Amino acid sequence: MEYLDFELPIKELEEQLQKCQVIGEESDVDVTQTCKQIEKKLQATKKDIYKNLTAWQRVQLSRHPDRPYTLDYVKALCGDTFLELHGDRNFKDDKAMIGGLGKIGDQSFMIIGQQKGYNTKTRQYRNFGMANPEGYRKALRLMKSAEKFGIPVLTLLDTPGAYPGLEAEERGQGEAIARNILEMTRLKVPIITVVIGEGASGGALGIGVGDKILMLENTWYSVISPESCSSILWRSWEFKERAADALKLTATDMKKMKIVDEIVKEPLGGAHKDRETTYSTVKNAILETYDQLKGFSEKDLVNQRIEKYANIGVVKG
Structure with a gap:
Protein backbone atom coordinates (compact mmCIF):
# COMPACT_ATOMS: atom_id res chain seq x y z
CA MET A 1 0.00 0.00 0.00
CA GLU A 2 1.38 3.39 -1.03
CA TYR A 3 0.62 6.42 1.13
CA LEU A 4 0.58 10.08 0.09
CA ASP A 5 2.30 12.64 2.31
CA PHE A 6 -0.93 13.82 3.96
CA GLU A 7 -1.89 10.18 4.68
CA LEU A 8 1.13 9.50 6.92
CA PRO A 9 -0.88 9.83 10.21
CA ILE A 10 -3.13 7.05 8.86
CA LYS A 11 -0.10 4.93 8.00
CA GLU A 12 1.27 5.27 11.54
CA LEU A 13 -2.03 4.24 13.14
CA GLU A 14 -2.47 1.27 10.77
CA GLU A 15 1.06 0.09 11.65
CA GLN A 16 0.26 0.45 15.35
CA LEU A 17 -2.93 -1.57 14.89
CA GLN A 18 -1.05 -4.29 13.00
CA LYS A 19 1.62 -4.54 15.72
CA CYS A 20 -1.07 -4.67 18.39
CA GLN A 21 -2.83 -7.55 16.59
CA VAL A 22 0.46 -9.43 16.17
CA ILE A 23 1.21 -9.10 19.90
CA GLY A 24 -2.26 -10.48 20.68
CA GLU A 25 -1.72 -13.46 18.36
CA GLU A 26 1.79 -14.30 19.57
CA SER A 27 1.25 -13.91 23.30
CA ASP A 28 -1.34 -14.50 26.01
CA VAL A 29 -1.83 -10.78 26.56
CA ASP A 30 -5.40 -9.51 25.94
CA VAL A 31 -5.00 -6.52 23.63
CA THR A 32 -8.64 -6.36 22.47
CA GLN A 33 -9.37 -3.06 24.21
CA THR A 34 -6.14 -1.45 22.97
CA CYS A 35 -6.87 -2.54 19.38
CA LYS A 36 -10.38 -1.11 19.61
CA GLN A 37 -9.02 2.22 20.80
CA ILE A 38 -6.54 2.36 17.93
CA GLU A 39 -9.29 1.39 15.43
CA LYS A 40 -11.53 4.15 16.79
CA LYS A 41 -8.73 6.69 16.52
CA LEU A 42 -7.88 5.43 13.01
CA GLN A 43 -11.46 5.90 11.77
CA ALA A 44 -11.66 9.39 13.29
CA THR A 45 -8.33 10.34 11.68
CA LYS A 46 -9.45 9.05 8.27
CA LYS A 47 -12.69 11.01 8.44
CA ASP A 48 -10.89 14.16 9.56
CA ILE A 49 -8.29 13.95 6.75
CA TYR A 50 -10.52 12.91 3.85
CA LYS A 51 -13.39 15.25 4.68
CA ASN A 52 -11.10 18.29 4.63
CA LEU A 53 -8.96 17.72 1.55
CA THR A 54 -7.41 20.67 -0.25
CA ALA A 55 -7.55 21.00 -4.05
CA TRP A 56 -3.93 19.85 -4.34
CA GLN A 57 -4.57 16.80 -2.15
CA ARG A 58 -7.44 15.79 -4.45
CA VAL A 59 -5.07 16.17 -7.42
CA GLN A 60 -2.67 13.80 -5.63
CA LEU A 61 -5.46 11.28 -5.00
CA SER A 62 -6.51 11.41 -8.67
CA ARG A 63 -2.95 10.34 -9.58
CA HIS A 64 -2.61 7.61 -6.96
Whole structure:
Protein backbone atom coordinates (compact mmCIF):
# COMPACT_ATOMS: atom_id res chain seq x y z
CA MET A 1 0.00 0.00 0.00
CA GLU A 2 1.38 3.39 -1.03
CA TYR A 3 0.62 6.42 1.13
CA LEU A 4 0.58 10.08 0.09
CA ASP A 5 2.30 12.64 2.31
CA PHE A 6 -0.93 13.82 3.96
CA GLU A 7 -1.89 10.18 4.68
CA LEU A 8 1.13 9.50 6.92
CA PRO A 9 -0.88 9.83 10.21
CA ILE A 10 -3.13 7.05 8.86
CA LYS A 11 -0.10 4.93 8.00
CA GLU A 12 1.27 5.27 11.54
CA LEU A 13 -2.03 4.24 13.14
CA GLU A 14 -2.47 1.27 10.77
CA GLU A 15 1.06 0.09 11.65
CA GLN A 16 0.26 0.45 15.35
CA LEU A 17 -2.93 -1.57 14.89
CA GLN A 18 -1.05 -4.29 13.00
CA LYS A 19 1.62 -4.54 15.72
CA CYS A 20 -1.07 -4.67 18.39
CA GLN A 21 -2.83 -7.55 16.59
CA VAL A 22 0.46 -9.43 16.17
CA ILE A 23 1.21 -9.10 19.90
CA GLY A 24 -2.26 -10.48 20.68
CA GLU A 25 -1.72 -13.46 18.36
CA GLU A 26 1.79 -14.30 19.57
CA SER A 27 1.25 -13.91 23.30
CA ASP A 28 -1.34 -14.50 26.01
CA VAL A 29 -1.83 -10.78 26.56
CA ASP A 30 -5.40 -9.51 25.94
CA VAL A 31 -5.00 -6.52 23.63
CA THR A 32 -8.64 -6.36 22.47
CA GLN A 33 -9.37 -3.06 24.21
CA THR A 34 -6.14 -1.45 22.97
CA CYS A 35 -6.87 -2.54 19.38
CA LYS A 36 -10.38 -1.11 19.61
CA GLN A 37 -9.02 2.22 20.80
CA ILE A 38 -6.54 2.36 17.93
CA GLU A 39 -9.29 1.39 15.43
CA LYS A 40 -11.53 4.15 16.79
CA LYS A 41 -8.73 6.69 16.52
CA LEU A 42 -7.88 5.43 13.01
CA GLN A 43 -11.46 5.90 11.77
CA ALA A 44 -11.66 9.39 13.29
CA THR A 45 -8.33 10.34 11.68
CA LYS A 46 -9.45 9.05 8.27
CA LYS A 47 -12.69 11.01 8.44
CA ASP A 48 -10.89 14.16 9.56
CA ILE A 49 -8.29 13.95 6.75
CA TYR A 50 -10.52 12.91 3.85
CA LYS A 51 -13.39 15.25 4.68
CA ASN A 52 -11.10 18.29 4.63
CA LEU A 53 -8.96 17.72 1.55
CA THR A 54 -7.41 20.67 -0.25
CA ALA A 55 -7.55 21.00 -4.05
CA TRP A 56 -3.93 19.85 -4.34
CA GLN A 57 -4.57 16.80 -2.15
CA ARG A 58 -7.44 15.79 -4.45
CA VAL A 59 -5.07 16.17 -7.42
CA GLN A 60 -2.67 13.80 -5.63
CA LEU A 61 -5.46 11.28 -5.00
CA SER A 62 -6.51 11.41 -8.67
CA ARG A 63 -2.95 10.34 -9.58
CA HIS A 64 -2.61 7.61 -6.96
CA PRO A 65 -0.82 4.64 -8.57
CA ASP A 66 -3.36 2.20 -7.09
CA ARG A 67 -6.32 4.06 -8.52
CA PRO A 68 -8.37 2.13 -11.14
CA TYR A 69 -7.81 3.14 -14.77
CA THR A 70 -10.10 3.03 -17.80
CA LEU A 71 -9.57 -0.67 -18.61
CA ASP A 72 -10.24 -1.56 -14.96
CA TYR A 73 -13.64 0.15 -15.20
CA VAL A 74 -14.34 -1.45 -18.59
CA LYS A 75 -13.60 -4.93 -17.25
CA ALA A 76 -15.67 -4.36 -14.12
CA LEU A 77 -18.64 -2.76 -15.93
CA CYS A 78 -18.72 -4.90 -19.10
CA GLY A 79 -17.07 -8.18 -18.12
CA ASP A 80 -16.46 -10.34 -21.20
CA THR A 81 -18.81 -8.32 -23.42
CA PHE A 82 -16.22 -5.66 -24.29
CA LEU A 83 -14.81 -5.80 -27.82
CA GLU A 84 -11.88 -3.43 -28.32
CA LEU A 85 -11.62 -1.74 -31.72
CA HIS A 86 -8.31 -0.44 -33.09
CA GLY A 87 -6.85 2.15 -35.43
CA ASP A 88 -7.86 5.47 -36.97
CA ARG A 89 -7.80 4.07 -40.56
CA ASN A 90 -5.24 6.71 -41.39
CA PHE A 91 -1.94 6.40 -39.49
CA LYS A 92 -1.85 3.78 -36.69
CA ASP A 93 -3.44 2.52 -33.48
CA ASP A 94 -2.82 4.81 -30.50
CA LYS A 95 -2.38 2.72 -27.34
CA ALA A 96 -3.07 5.72 -25.08
CA MET A 97 -6.66 5.88 -26.36
CA ILE A 98 -8.77 2.75 -26.06
CA GLY A 99 -12.25 2.20 -27.44
CA GLY A 100 -14.77 -0.45 -28.28
CA LEU A 101 -18.24 -1.88 -27.81
CA GLY A 102 -19.43 -3.20 -24.47
CA LYS A 103 -22.59 -3.91 -22.52
CA ILE A 104 -23.33 -2.31 -19.16
CA GLY A 105 -26.33 -4.15 -17.78
CA ASP A 106 -28.54 -4.76 -20.81
CA GLN A 107 -27.46 -1.62 -22.66
CA SER A 108 -24.72 -1.48 -25.31
CA PHE A 109 -22.30 1.47 -25.26
CA MET A 110 -19.43 2.64 -27.40
CA ILE A 111 -16.83 3.12 -24.65
CA ILE A 112 -13.83 5.39 -25.24
CA GLY A 113 -11.16 6.51 -22.77
CA GLN A 114 -7.51 7.23 -22.07
CA GLN A 115 -5.48 4.41 -20.55
CA LYS A 116 -2.42 4.89 -18.34
CA GLY A 117 0.12 2.19 -17.47
CA TYR A 118 0.70 0.32 -14.20
CA ASN A 119 4.49 0.12 -14.35
CA THR A 120 7.40 1.58 -16.35
CA LYS A 121 6.91 -0.78 -19.30
CA THR A 122 3.15 -0.32 -19.65
CA ARG A 123 3.40 3.43 -19.03
CA GLN A 124 5.72 3.73 -22.01
CA TYR A 125 3.43 1.45 -24.04
CA ARG A 126 0.43 3.63 -23.19
CA ASN A 127 2.45 6.86 -23.51
CA PHE A 128 1.41 7.80 -19.94
CA GLY A 129 -2.20 8.20 -21.11
CA MET A 130 -1.29 11.06 -23.46
CA ALA A 131 -2.97 10.51 -26.82
CA ASN A 132 -1.56 11.47 -30.22
CA PRO A 133 -3.75 12.84 -33.06
CA GLU A 134 -4.44 9.29 -34.28
CA GLY A 135 -5.92 8.54 -30.86
CA TYR A 136 -8.47 11.34 -31.21
CA ARG A 137 -9.19 10.32 -34.79
CA LYS A 138 -9.75 6.75 -33.66
CA ALA A 139 -12.14 8.04 -31.00
CA LEU A 140 -14.04 10.07 -33.61
CA ARG A 141 -14.24 7.08 -35.96
CA LEU A 142 -15.77 4.99 -33.18
CA MET A 143 -18.21 7.75 -32.20
CA LYS A 144 -19.36 8.06 -35.82
CA SER A 145 -19.87 4.29 -35.95
CA ALA A 146 -21.93 4.49 -32.76
CA GLU A 147 -24.05 7.25 -34.29
CA LYS A 148 -24.63 5.17 -37.42
CA PHE A 149 -26.03 2.26 -35.38
CA GLY A 150 -27.79 4.33 -32.70
CA ILE A 151 -25.48 3.27 -29.85
CA PRO A 152 -24.90 5.71 -26.95
CA VAL A 153 -21.33 6.88 -26.30
CA LEU A 154 -19.56 6.64 -22.92
CA THR A 155 -16.22 8.41 -22.49
CA LEU A 156 -13.88 7.99 -19.51
CA LEU A 157 -11.42 10.82 -18.92
CA ASP A 158 -8.04 10.20 -17.29
CA THR A 159 -5.12 12.01 -18.91
CA PRO A 160 -2.41 14.53 -17.97
CA GLY A 161 -3.04 16.07 -21.41
CA ALA A 162 -2.67 15.37 -25.11
CA TYR A 163 0.86 14.37 -26.16
CA PRO A 164 2.83 17.61 -26.82
CA GLY A 165 5.59 16.08 -28.98
CA LEU A 166 6.81 17.49 -32.30
CA GLU A 167 5.49 14.48 -34.26
CA ALA A 168 2.03 14.94 -32.75
CA GLU A 169 1.98 18.59 -33.78
CA GLU A 170 3.15 17.67 -37.30
CA ARG A 171 0.23 15.25 -37.62
CA GLY A 172 -2.29 17.88 -36.51
CA GLN A 173 -2.84 17.49 -32.76
CA GLY A 174 -4.77 20.76 -32.43
CA GLU A 175 -6.94 20.05 -35.47
CA ALA A 176 -7.76 16.53 -34.27
CA ILE A 177 -8.93 17.77 -30.86
CA ALA A 178 -10.87 20.69 -32.38
CA ARG A 179 -12.52 18.34 -34.90
CA ASN A 180 -13.63 16.02 -32.08
CA ILE A 181 -15.13 18.91 -30.10
CA LEU A 182 -17.06 20.08 -33.17
CA GLU A 183 -18.30 16.61 -34.11
CA MET A 184 -19.25 15.66 -30.55
CA THR A 185 -21.46 18.75 -30.18
CA ARG A 186 -23.62 17.50 -33.07
CA LEU A 187 -23.47 13.73 -32.54
CA LYS A 188 -27.03 12.36 -32.73
CA VAL A 189 -26.75 9.81 -29.90
CA PRO A 190 -26.51 10.32 -26.11
CA ILE A 191 -22.99 11.05 -24.82
CA ILE A 192 -22.12 10.40 -21.17
CA THR A 193 -18.72 11.54 -19.93
CA VAL A 194 -17.15 10.42 -16.64
CA VAL A 195 -13.99 12.00 -15.20
CA ILE A 196 -12.32 9.05 -13.42
CA GLY A 197 -8.89 10.60 -12.77
CA GLU A 198 -7.11 13.56 -14.31
CA GLY A 199 -9.06 15.71 -16.73
CA ALA A 200 -6.34 17.93 -18.09
CA SER A 201 -6.49 20.44 -20.91
CA GLY A 202 -7.59 19.71 -24.48
CA GLY A 203 -6.41 16.14 -23.97
CA ALA A 204 -9.52 15.53 -21.88
CA LEU A 205 -11.84 17.86 -23.79
CA GLY A 206 -11.08 16.01 -27.05
CA ILE A 207 -13.39 13.22 -25.84
CA GLY A 208 -15.14 15.23 -23.11
CA VAL A 209 -18.10 16.92 -24.80
CA GLY A 210 -21.18 15.22 -23.39
CA ASP A 211 -24.88 15.59 -22.66
CA LYS A 212 -24.10 14.78 -19.03
CA ILE A 213 -20.70 15.11 -17.35
CA LEU A 214 -20.11 13.01 -14.23
CA MET A 215 -17.08 13.54 -12.04
CA LEU A 216 -15.72 11.24 -9.36
CA GLU A 217 -15.23 12.96 -6.01
CA ASN A 218 -11.41 12.90 -5.96
CA THR A 219 -10.69 13.95 -9.55
CA TRP A 220 -9.92 17.23 -11.26
CA TYR A 221 -10.87 18.91 -14.52
CA SER A 222 -9.05 21.99 -15.81
CA VAL A 223 -7.51 23.73 -18.79
CA ILE A 224 -4.05 23.24 -17.27
CA SER A 225 -2.35 21.20 -14.54
CA PRO A 226 -1.40 22.94 -11.27
CA GLU A 227 2.32 22.35 -11.97
CA SER A 228 2.18 23.89 -15.44
CA CYS A 229 0.11 26.81 -14.17
CA SER A 230 2.64 27.40 -11.39
CA SER A 231 5.58 27.27 -13.82
CA ILE A 232 3.92 29.85 -16.11
CA LEU A 233 2.81 32.29 -13.42
CA TRP A 234 5.67 31.93 -10.92
CA ARG A 235 8.42 30.32 -13.04
CA SER A 236 8.52 27.47 -10.56
CA TRP A 237 6.57 24.32 -9.61
CA GLU A 238 6.79 25.25 -5.92
CA PHE A 239 3.47 27.12 -6.07
CA LYS A 240 1.45 24.18 -7.42
CA GLU A 241 -0.75 24.03 -4.30
CA ARG A 242 -1.61 27.71 -4.66
CA ALA A 243 -2.28 27.18 -8.36
CA ALA A 244 -4.59 24.22 -7.64
CA ASP A 245 -6.70 26.40 -5.33
CA ALA A 246 -6.83 29.25 -7.84
CA LEU A 247 -7.80 27.01 -10.78
CA LYS A 248 -11.02 25.83 -9.05
CA LEU A 249 -10.50 22.37 -10.53
CA THR A 250 -12.18 20.06 -7.99
CA ALA A 251 -15.50 18.28 -8.54
CA THR A 252 -17.22 20.64 -6.07
CA ASP A 253 -15.93 23.69 -7.97
CA MET A 254 -16.96 22.21 -11.32
CA LYS A 255 -20.47 21.45 -10.05
CA LYS A 256 -20.82 24.92 -8.60
CA MET A 257 -19.88 26.48 -11.95
CA LYS A 258 -22.31 24.10 -13.75
CA ILE A 259 -19.55 22.58 -15.88
CA VAL A 260 -20.29 19.08 -14.60
CA ASP A 261 -23.73 17.71 -13.81
CA GLU A 262 -23.10 15.20 -11.03
CA ILE A 263 -20.44 14.28 -8.46
CA VAL A 264 -20.02 10.52 -7.98
CA LYS A 265 -19.14 9.67 -4.39
CA GLU A 266 -16.00 7.63 -3.72
CA PRO A 267 -15.28 5.33 -0.76
CA LEU A 268 -13.48 6.98 2.15
CA GLY A 269 -9.87 7.45 1.08
CA GLY A 270 -10.46 7.29 -2.66
CA ALA A 271 -11.62 4.91 -5.41
CA HIS A 272 -8.63 2.61 -4.90
CA LYS A 273 -9.57 1.87 -1.27
CA ASP A 274 -12.69 -0.06 -2.28
CA ARG A 275 -12.74 -0.74 -6.01
CA GLU A 276 -15.86 -2.91 -6.04
CA THR A 277 -17.96 -0.21 -4.36
CA THR A 278 -16.55 2.38 -6.78
CA TYR A 279 -17.39 0.25 -9.83
CA SER A 280 -20.92 -0.34 -8.55
CA THR A 281 -21.50 3.36 -7.85
CA VAL A 282 -20.16 4.39 -11.28
CA LYS A 283 -22.25 1.73 -13.04
CA ASN A 284 -25.45 2.90 -11.33
CA ALA A 285 -24.66 6.55 -12.13
CA ILE A 286 -24.08 5.75 -15.82
CA LEU A 287 -27.29 3.73 -16.19
CA GLU A 288 -29.37 6.32 -14.33
CA THR A 289 -27.94 9.06 -16.54
CA TYR A 290 -28.69 7.07 -19.68
CA ASP A 291 -32.29 6.60 -18.51
CA GLN A 292 -32.58 10.40 -18.36
CA LEU A 293 -31.24 10.83 -21.90
CA LYS A 294 -32.71 7.94 -23.88
CA GLY A 295 -36.14 9.55 -24.26
CA PHE A 296 -34.88 12.64 -26.09
CA SER A 297 -35.08 12.94 -29.87
CA GLU A 298 -31.89 13.39 -31.90
CA LYS A 299 -32.74 17.06 -32.48
CA ASP A 300 -33.38 17.75 -28.79
CA LEU A 301 -30.15 15.99 -27.75
CA VAL A 302 -28.03 18.12 -30.08
CA ASN A 303 -29.82 21.38 -29.22
CA GLN A 304 -29.54 20.81 -25.48
CA ARG A 305 -25.88 19.84 -25.77
CA ILE A 306 -25.00 22.96 -27.77
CA GLU A 307 -26.97 25.15 -25.35
CA LYS A 308 -25.22 23.53 -22.38
CA TYR A 309 -21.77 24.46 -23.66
CA ALA A 310 -22.84 27.86 -24.99
CA ASN A 311 -23.95 28.80 -21.46
CA ILE A 312 -20.64 27.87 -19.77
CA GLY A 313 -18.95 31.05 -18.59
CA VAL A 314 -21.97 33.24 -19.18
CA VAL A 315 -22.67 35.59 -16.26
CA LYS A 316 -26.06 37.23 -16.00
CA GLY A 317 -25.91 40.50 -14.09
